[in-house]
Amino acid sequence: DADVTQTPRNRITKTGKRIMLECSQTKGHDRMYWYRQDPGLGLRLIYYSFDVKDINKGEISDGYSVSRQAQAKFSLSLESAIPNQTALYFCATSDLGTGKETQYFGPGTRLLVL
């Protein structure tokens, strides 16, 4: 879905480096999420935000932080990257106004930590 974008699409970094993954959306949705996908572990929620002033930890928030700069932007930071943070990261949005929690995913960021 072209309405949810993620940058960068691929990133290689070294252990101990700080990196930021960015997500932007033009859907006008209030809710935004960060997931990581690992083989055999499905989609695990890192952080989520129901509006600009709301930030919530997901099931695997340790080692990550987020910033909701505006309704349309939600960034994920790895303060000091470690190899087990190597994964595929997805941003997603949803709109409470529809009465559903349908998640609209971005294209993903593939991160490799050496």
Next chain:
Amino acid sequence: GENVEQHPSTLSVQEGDSAVIKCTYSDSASNYFPWYKQELGKRPQLIIDIRSNVGEKKDQRIAVTLNKTAKHFSLHITETQPEDSAVYFCAATPGGYQKVTFGIGTKLQVIP
């Protein structure tokens, strides 16, 4: 919090056969159950969903059933085709200000 279990983790079927993927959930307050399909190298996308006030929903070759008493729901794909090969995720949520919880995914392979 909600816990969603999904099985099988992998499933191989012959083209034209049916495929069934099953999920169970733990939170009786959950009332929305979407299914997502993720093709290789792509993002997950919603293919069908069901609310707790409905027992079954169909959309062409796919259907979802829900048993609230047993807290389980299933995805049924009939007359499978090679383009159905993908990873399928079930999910559950109580809605409102509660997050969505995903199952671990089922990798479906349709053999021509």
